[in-house]
Amino acid sequence: MAEKKRNMGVAVMGPMRSGTTLVADLLTVRGRSLVLSEPNLLGAWHPTLAGAIHRLVTDFGIEVPPPPTEKPPTRIFNYFDRAILPELQGLDFWGVKYVDLFGWQQLFQRYQPRKLILCVRDLREVAISSIELAERMKLGFPGGAHMRDEAWILTRLAHSVHELLALRRLPHFVLRYEDLVEDPKVRERLADYVGLDELGTERLNLTIERDSRHSWESRKHGSGVTKKALGRFEREPPGPVRNLAERVWRLLGEYSVAFDYEVAEPKARIQGHDFSAPARPGHNPVPYMKGEEWNWWGPKQLEPSFARRRARHLASMNIPEGAVVLDLGGGLSSMITELPKGGRLILADVTERTPQTKAADLLQGKLPPKGAATFVLALEILEQVENPGRFLKNLRGYGLPVLLSYHATDDTADIDRAALDWRSHLSRSQLQRGLATVGFRVTASWAFDGRQSLLKLRPVPVPARKASAATEGAA
Incomplete structure (x- = not known):
């Protein structure tokens, strides 16, 4: 033609x-x-x-x-x-x-x-709406074996x-x-x-x-x-999804300038990032094909969404077959495609994003009922919690084995934690003390990806005086 x-x-x-x-x-x-x-x-x-x-x-x-x-x-x-x-x-x-x-x-x-x-x-509205679409449609990476995640968005x-x-x-x-x-x-x-x-x-x-x-x-x-889709960012409670939306907005400020949207304050803008590098004619600094790989590690900078991807992958190797997993990470239920044979996922978040979501004020350390869960995941969430002591105590209250990820201050000395909207700042020893105090036996893989640790937690009996003392080191 x-x-x-x-x-x-x-x-x-x-x-x-x-x-x-x-x-x-x-x-x-x-x-x-x-x-x-x-x-x-x-x-x-x-x-x-x-x-x-x-x-x-x-x-x-x-x-x-x-x-x-x-x-x-x-x-x-x-x-x-x-x-x-x-x-x-x-x-x-x-x-x-x-x-x-x-x-x-x-x-x-x-x-x-x-x-x-x-x-x-x-x-910011685009990012939140993208999370909701991916969750409702269970969007998959090429091949369909893995669900798309926050890092892909x-x-x-x-x-x-x-x-x-x-x-x-x-x-x-x-x-x-x-x-x-x-x-x-x-x-x-x-x-x-x-x-x-x-x-x-x-x-x-x-x-x-x-x-x-x-x-x-x-x-x-x-x-x-x-107009029903307007104001989505304003309605989003503080939590993992709102953090992602703000990070996208702060990272890609040239877009907001070009199309006359609100622009982040200069001190809040993310500079010198792989994804925000100026594009040369015919060259996009963000590699499209790498982005379509479910296990790509992402840019060289620490990105919480990619850290969660790595934590999910390692966690998937430590979950027993047939487990009913309560995922406290919020955002997307991408872990559903990483579960072993016979596994089932229950997703908790700060808001009821879908009818299946269990809503709770996670950032205040308040957790949803465990329901039918036999195993708990707490990946890339403790960093954002304002009251980690309450969170750990309520985590122990489930009486279930837990996989917990965390970026300890020992491993992130060069990272601006506040810029990532992280509210808890625990060292390895403080985290271990807090977990022991509430009644967990800890097996740790410290800094498994260079910065992030994965901790296997098993509930153990705790003397009454220790339980009442809660977690001063993690408060």
């Missing part, structure tokens, strides 16, 4: 959870325009994805041949260009929407867009920000999610930009998503444009 015949009318690009799917549906109007969500046109052949593209096009009202089941092509575009693109050329315009911005240059070489829309949203957002800043060099229309849902005039300008008399009202792209996402989004927003 001639190159000019392959050109598309619009490309919608932005980080995940910035409203891109909503925009794709707003720009989809039966008989006039169709924007495909995440078609991965340059990717390797994937029958499920090809089937989703076929379903979207036929639901839109265009009859096209189904994806081949025998002798399938090597790439998605082989099927798309032959079976679908000729039909789309009869519309006023067609386009694509991507939140995976890797390789957009090659995409635009093959399908050059006449119009470019950059979707943006406050990065940090990496993907950092990569996307650098690509988005590169896309700004092209003629574009900036669409802030906050303005899109609050101001009808912004939606009018969006329609004018692409040449539509009015925007679409159907959620065709959302409909072909997994039911775990489609149902959740539909319950929250219905079929219209609502």
Whole structure:
């Protein structure tokens, strides 16, 4: 097909959870325009994805041949260009929407867009919404054996920000999610930009998503444009997820400057980080392919989300088969794919992020009931606890074996703990004393990754006077 015949009318690009799917549906109007969500046109052949593209096009009202089941092509575009693109050329315009911005240059070489829309949203809101999406959909790394985690979200957002800043060099229309849902005039300008008399009202792209996402989004927003997703960061209680959101925001300040969002105070900005290094033309400082590896150790700087990844991996080797594991770490239930045979996970967090989450004020040392748990994980959480003595005492109250991770002050002398929003500052000896006082026998793997320790805790009887003394060294 001639190159000019392959050109598309619009490309919608932005980080995940910035409203891109909503925009794709707003720009989809039966008989006039169709924007495909995440078609991965340059990717390797994937029958499920090809089937989703076929379903979207036929639901839109265009009859096209189904994806081949025998002798399938090597790439998605082989099927798309032959079976679908000729039909789309009869519309006023067609386009694509991507939140995976890797390789957009090659995409635009093959399908050059006449119009470019950059979707943006406050990065703190993006991070929290990304956690919720990953948790509800149980998003997996390539291969499906491991669930995506907080470290992946940090990496993907950092990569996307650098690509988005590169896309700004092209003629574009900036669409802030906050303005899109609050101001009808912004939606009018969006329609004018692409040449539509009015925007679409159907959620065709959302409909072909997994039911775990489609149902959740539909319950929250219905079929219209609502403000219900605004203020997510303000509503998030202090805890692991809020800390991650703030860290992303402080790390990627150039994004906030570029798109007119609140910028962190100079002393709070993260400087000299691998992920915040200035991008050179054609070079993103965040390695995309490494970010798609479930066990990548991450940047050379200490990142709590990557520390948790390493702790989960080591912990998985020390959990018995068939254990019912109470995970006090909050955030994502990524440990679910690391459990041994027959294991089950119960996730606790500072808020009820999903109906299955057990909410508790973890940072004050208050823990949820153990329920059916037979084993406890406390990974990358004690550092954030304001009252570690209460936390350890309540941990012992479960009467269960525990795996606890911690960055002792002995191993982090060169780290600004306050900058990581760590509230407890215990040395190895203080931590050991506190654990012994409440009644734990400790087997420690000190600084197993160079800074972080993993402690195996077994409950043992404690004399009454010791139990009442609690943990002065860990208070």
